[in-house]
Amino acid sequence: MPIAGTGAPMRLFVRRSEQARAEAEFGEFSRTNRDGLAFLSKYFDYPFPFPKYDLVLIPGFPYGGMEHAGASFFNEEAILLRAAPTANDRLRRATLILHEMAHQWFGDLVTMRWFDDLWLKEGFATYMSYLAADRLMPDQGVWRAFYNSVKPAAYAIDVTRGTTPIYQQLANLNDAKSAYGAIVYNKAPAILRQLSFLIGEDAFRSGVRRFLKKHEYSNAEWSDLISAYEQASEQSLQQWAEVWVRRRGLPRIETEWRCDEAGRISRLALRQRDTLGEGGFWPMKLQVLTATGNALRTVTVTIEGESAVVNEAKGSACPEYVFANAGDYGYGQFLLDERSRSALRKRLGSVRDEFLRTLLWGALWDSVREAELAPLAYIKLGLELLPSETDEQLAGAVMANIQTAFNYYLSNEQRSEIAPQLESLFFDRMMKATGQGMRITYFRAFQSVAMTEKARGQLKSLLAGAISIPGVPLRPVDRWRIITALLARDDSEADSLFDSERERDKTDDGRKYAYVAEAARARQATKQRYFDSYLHDQNVPEDWVQESIRAFNSPQQAELTIQYLAPALRALPEIKRGRKIFFLLNWLRAFIGGQWSEQALRIVQAHLRNTSMEADTERKVLEVMDGLERSVKIRAKFANRG
Template identity: 30%
Template sequence: MNTSSTTASLRDGTPFISEYQASERARVISNVDYQLTFFLSEQSQFRAISTVNFELNGTAKNLTLDLNQANIISMIVNGSKIYPKYNGSYITLSPSLLQSGQNTIAIEFTREHSTNGEGLHRFVDPVDGKVYLYSHFEPAAAQQMFALFDQPDLKASFQLNVHAPKDWQVISAMRESSISAQGNDNVWVFPASPKLSPYNFSLHAGPYHMWQDNSGPYPMRLFSRQSVTEQVTPQDWFTYTKQGLYFFDRYFGIPYPFKKYDQVLVPDFLYGAMENAAAITFSEDRFLFNAKMTASQKERLAGVIMHEMAHQWFGDLVTMKWWNGLWLNESFAAFMGTLATAEATEFTHAWRTFYASGKQRAYELDSLVTTHPIEVPVATTQNAFDNIDAITYQKGASTLNQLSHLLGKETFRQGVKQYLTEFSYQNAQLDDFIGSLAKASNRDLSQWTQEWLYKAGVNSIKAEYTCANGMISDFQLVQRAVSDEFPTLREQKVKIGLFYQRQHGVEEHQTAVVTYKGARTNVSELVGAYCPDLVYPNLDDWGFVKVDLDQRSMNTAKQALNKVHDPLLRSMLWQSMWDSVLDGQAPLNDFINVALINAPLEQDYTILGQVISNLLRAKEMLDLMAPANKQYADKVSRALSQMSLRMTMEHHKNSDFQRRWFSAYVSLSTQSDPLKHLQQLLTGTTKVKGLVLDQDLRWDIIRQLNRFDYGNAYALLQREKMTDTSDSGEKAALAAEVIRPQAHLKRQWLNTIEHSQAMPFSKLRVAMFNLYPAEQNLLSAATAEQRLANLIELDKKGPVFMRSYTQALIPRACSIDNITMIDQVLNTETGLSKLTRRALLETRQNEYRCINIKQLVKPQ
């Protein structure tokens, strides 16, 4: 007997399973199918019967069946009724009850519904009291709803029967085959699904409103709560969905693998959306609005629809074997979602949006001490989401994008098609995907795989060139590792652009496509060109690499930014100026001064959003630095709010631009004059031409007034709370109350966040992110030690809670004292989870960065 492997296969009593334990289970289990019957009602508890059919191949010691926090009524194994060996996380199956070949286990149980967004989540609509249920299983929460082998490589078919109230809809991976009355309920019967990983199966039930559209290649349905139907624009959803289905059918060369396409808007959702097979869930918080959708909101909707649709092939049809492969699912969906949005919808600039938002977050994370390779081991299901971040999504997507440039777009597409065809309804690994691309391109990709997927860190490139007699005499691309700790230099293909200042703008004169690698690459084709005013070495954003502008190019960018006609290049130049602040190469003042001159001239909606976002970050940094530079911070605040109001008024004929500028005005209003103006707008004593204050904007203003406790802000909050009793209204009111600058209130809410058992997690999360805005640094300091001291205990609440808590409530103060406190925790609390420890390390590094930026600020 191998005692070490026997010990390793023993589980620890928690719901989590290790990769080794899962592989051992998959070694002896095959041909799984589930017959599931649910008895659903408006009550807080549900009853279910979970029948598991499977083949056992060989002996099965320590075999477990996952079922989380259930009250088991009966258990029958191969016809024999038994008393289960159950610890609240899983059932240990006695080998004597199992047989080689076919086995059947039937378990009847009851369980409380979840309220944290996992398992079978229950939500009571505050408007009309109606109850809505939806499931969320990723990474391993199906066990919170039924008994199963909860791991991705044990794919199974799911046959479903649901008893539910007669006014309810029931939605799952398949369309129901029958609905029949039985007493006060309807019984919904669903045929067996194709083979799916458990986390891709789903069940949603409640009195959902339904829209239908059969004009596309597959029948489409959209569902929402009844009380929010006026906020849904079904035509937009169906238009983008139809465009995506046509696009992906063509791109993959494989028809959509499921028979119908359902999308469900759900409350309290943990993420943006989830790719359940043929029954995709979307977060209400991100996709329901109280006014006509803005251009950016529509683009986000289209992009997320495309992202989840890409998963139907890449993730659902072909699924990773274990959670270390989750990055490939998400990277591919992020890449394909952006590609489809750009090529199949009106948002042809989607790659620019990708560059300005998610890709920048990936660059930032990849520059931190906590960066990680794209492909990393995942020890247990508890760690499945430890590294699910912008490196997983946007760096991975960028890596795939530059690989498609390196191999050629059609070759890349053929490789993807081969992969999906070969592994349909199966599980696959990274080598399978890379092997398909290597075969299609007839190229060895092992070195590329090592450099890009198994090595961490980001590189930068810089153009180094000399000119003689007005001509380039020498031109090199210089690559370096941003961090000495992650020294890998990589190969990729980029386009270099040379630009010249002319009377009517900054114009492109010459480009060169270069595949570079190593520290220096000669670019001989540019020798002899006219000496440029600006060089951009990653034109059109093919590569995943930070651009370090040479000094001549940086000067041109600052002087002639509004004369750069190419919007992607202009976006990149804006980003280079912001990066120079973050990297400590230029004072924050420089960026703010350039923005005050150029932001009002910006006519591109996407770039304007990028610039405003960075200005808000600049303002947050200045607030964290207080009381240092207070006089300058007040001056900046006044200038930015005045600029935002002026542009709000100027754009009265363009609602998208006006709303973008007005939202900035609300966020940048921190002094008495603009706050007084906001209060007057809210009460209707003054107006801005063209601006309609919908419910979302009203709450934004109320939150800002309460943030600074201006005037009768609290009374306005109470009045609005009575007017808007919706779920989104409750959360907005909560945000406005929590953000008020009162010490006793902060302590009360911190206690609620850390100890409440009753408040839904979705509301606790709102409280977390509104408790300590940057300018309330003294109030934050008052509880900073307590929050750090409580981390070890809070860690026991698990990754869902801690992902939000660590983002929102690890203290930030832009000070050495705060760094010392964080160091103390890191050095003494050795039992912290990987997730929490990583958050502390990142906060500490960002504190050092903030201090460096503070030292460079020039009082003005």
């Protein structure tokens, strides 16, 4: 399928059986590619560097996308969306398309000299995909999506002992697998955004152009990029780059402030420390916000050492709260002080700016993860404020956090007490919210928390067609997700509904969805059969396995699946040897990430003590174990408390 109006011949290749679906999506797909190519060519001041650009959709492709000179391969389901899409889904697809397109310059026109500089292509492709999307889709809140979708994965690993620097020295090609992950895909673009804020957008763009022109059709390394930015900005960046590129981890930034008797700020300062306790400081340019009622003030501050005094704030009205990363240009943990956290729980609903509101919700969630704010308090704040939230992207982020808190951080008693309120809100907004995207967002969240008989009955009524979501027809994947949720909750009718749906949907997709759904069945025999299959049956497609291990390890069934945790850890050498790049990490996220108990934590810790592992495998275990440690810590402090 040719795409017209581009600077280079462009074609889409798709299976004949998916042609009708591709034609339905073709308008938006071709527009993103056409406009994206025009933007990137202009931004780089360099025309598309190859004679043609082909886009190939492949079923079961193990990655979202993969670039080649003059062509990109995509996972078919990442482009031809199976469920009714929200605006966030479309934005996610657009950034994937733009990520692979940006690789034609960063990765193919200029290639890193060796895999230790993998971030030069992956980090830049991610950053440029969001920069391009922001220009092409200005009403979609692209940088809010960057905060919600890109940075959390980097933060999640960078606070753990399993993290690495952006630059990893790799001795041979066999070690290259270990470089792929959130540090190069997620942290590196966040650091590039900080760099753009530090030196200015014009100098940043000029540096990119210098770099591409000087190293076209050849290799380069990170020092070449920094040199180009130093020339463009006329600033020395060696110390900045040495810290951010060669050191692992991130800073924790805290605010200290007090006011005088006249109600004016007498002192406001930032203080930082390394979250891993390894010493050193992180130079960063930030926007610090002070808020008094609806009066907001931001001050630009540079912190280079242990602390920085915000002199410009002295004498200003005493704030209700202070936040150190307005605009989200910084990278680190930006935690609220106790006074600010308390004030925000009362004032958050009155914050009008959507981006700021998103950042403040995120800061409160960070407080939950640090065991400073009770998860039940966060959920109750969501119950209070979500009904009036009009931003689909923010509502989705808050609901995702609520689902994590509900399924992992609450005691059984707390969960049973709060479930009817969550179910009622999510169902009501699923049926009545303004905008199709918001109704879809609530529909997806409702499935995750539907534990009572009433809520499960409502899911079954959706399947039967007795009720329907206005403007949201159930597609096959939606039906299978409902059945998966019912199986995970061990609903009495789930088995018969599964059998009926499998008979009803005999498509290739249907066979895959059935395989995934059955893994959620709360039966010992089913779990054993699936686990044996994961390790010994090479005929099951890897993408089927990768999706099903999440259903297998539903947090509602942690007491049933904990017996597979130790065997799953013992299988890591085999998994690493026989599976694709990202599979091992997804395996750990499923088998460790599906647990929340102290018993499970002891199993993982014992494996680390008693098993000799390759260094990169051990780092991944440490990375994923952090989430389990947090669950145990949060539950120990707040379970059975408000």
